[in-house]
Amino acid sequence: MSTAQEPIIGIRHLRRSYPDGAGGTFDAVDGVSLDFAAGEVTAVLGPNGAGKTTLMDMILGLNTPSGGDIRVFGGSPRQAVRDGRIGALLQTGGLLPDLTVKETVQIIAALHEQALPVDEVLQTAGISEIAGRAVGKCSGGQQQRLKFALALLPRPDLIILDEPTAGMDPSARHEFWSRMRTQAAAGSTVLFATHYLEEAEQFARRTVLMHQGRVIADGPTAEVQRRAGAAHVAVTWSASEADLAALPHLLSHSSHGERITFRTDDADRLARHLLTATPAAHLTVRPASLEEAFVLLTGDQETDPKEGAR
Numbered sequence: 001m002s003t004a005q006e007p008i009i010g011i012r013h014l015r016r017s018y019p020d021g022a023g024g025t026f027d028a029v030d031g032v033s034l035d036f037a038a039g040e041v042t043a044v045l046g047p048n049g050a051g052k053t054t055l056m057d058m059i060l061g062l063n064t065p066s067g068g069d070i071r072v073f074g075g076s077p078r079q080a081v082r083d084g085r086i087g088a089l090l091q092t093g094g095l096l097p098d099l100t101v102k103e104t105v106q107i108i109a110a111l112h113e114q115a116l117p118v119d120e121v122l123q124t125a126g127i128s129e130i131a132g133r134a135v136g137k138c139s140g141g142q143q144q145r146l147k148f149a150l151a152l153l154p155r156p157d158l159i160i161l162d163e164p165t166a167g168m169d170p171s172a173r174h175e176f177w178s179r180m181r182t183q184a185a186a187g188s189t190v191l192f193a194t195h196y197l198e199e200a201e202q203f204a205r206r207t208v209l210m211h212q213g214r215v216i217a218d219g220p221t222a223e224v225q226r227r228a229g230a231a232h233v234a235v236t237w238s239a240s241e242a243d244l245a246a247l248p249h250l251l252s253h254s255s256h257g258e259r260i261t262f263r264t265d266d267a268d269r270l271a272r273h274l275l276t277a278t279p280a281a282h283l284t285v286r287p288a289s290l291e292e293a294f295v296l297l298t299g300d301q302e303t304d305p306k307e308g309a310r
């Protein structure tokens with residue numbers, strides 16, 4: 001068991017370069033340093049190509065860093081995997097379509113020295129009822145749950161999930177997360193990549209926001225949202241275009257009669273200005289969703305990493 005002081009994953013200046021197709025290279029992961037403590041549930045958020053999968057694969061020893069250092073449970077990622085300390089649900093990695101769900105779990109269980117009982121894992125992953133079904137006949141969401149069952153088999157201390165709910169409908173997604181919550185409450189450390197911002201909002205206490213291979217925000221999920229400062233401020237005011245052009249921290253605005261809603265990156269400053277320097281009244285403030293914060297934090301860096309590479 002790791003102590004609270006000792007991170008179970010320690011990442012320093014991690015880099016992974018790839019050819020950019022134009023004779024040069026670009027960094028899919030570009031100087032990332034992160035620590036993860038035991039028992040933490042963290043979401044890694046980012047748009048397509050941000051480097052989430054590349055980072056996860058390096059934590060699992062499936063991809064070799066071009067630079068920097070990565071320690072998992074004090075040793076190499078591969079050692080941690082060999083010791084059965086990490087369970088992973090990956091985007092890639094095929095299942096054999098002709099085996100049944102239970103046979104798949106049994107075969108992988110045989111590879112682990114101290115695997116959990118097969119029936120218990122089927123139960124935990126919510127696939128007992130389809131144990132006899134051929135994998136090829138399972139839906140995308142059922143296959144994801146099967147992969148989750150495989151990830152749980154070695155009784156891992158650390159669970160890595162790369163877009164675990166891809167292919168699940170909203171109710172299956174909900175059920176998946178309630179199972180994960182139980183797992184996390186039992187002390188597992190969970191690191192998951194997701195495109196679903198509400199999953200980070202609802203499930204992860206910490207969010208690491210990645211863009212173009214870099215970490216652009218990292219902290220308690222609510223704080224990442226706050227730090228973006230995105231909010232909507234609404235007032236009643238018959239303002240001219242010149243009035244609007246003079247407002248500070250304005251990102252955009254929309255009007256309904258005299259009711260104007262502003263999107264701002266600093267609600268306090270904008271609200272203060274509106275109430276002290278203009279006749280605007282009936283001011284309300286609504287924080288932006290994590291999705292809006294995400295767009296705000298990444299919005300000025302839209303280019304693909306390869307195009308951005310020099």
Ligand SMILES: Nc1ncnc2c1ncn2[C@@H]1O[C@H](COP(=O)(O)OP(=O)(O)OP(=O)(O)O)[C@@H](O)[C@H]1O
Pocket residue numbers: 018019028046047048049050051052053054055305306
């Ligand atoms: N083997 C590879 N060879 C060349 N480029 C690669 C390779 N693997 C990934 N990349 C590139 O590295 C960048 C990061 O990819 P990665 O899959 O890590 O992003 P991601 O954040 O997981 O994206 P997604 O959400 O779409 O899965 C992308 O530009 C991708 O095209």
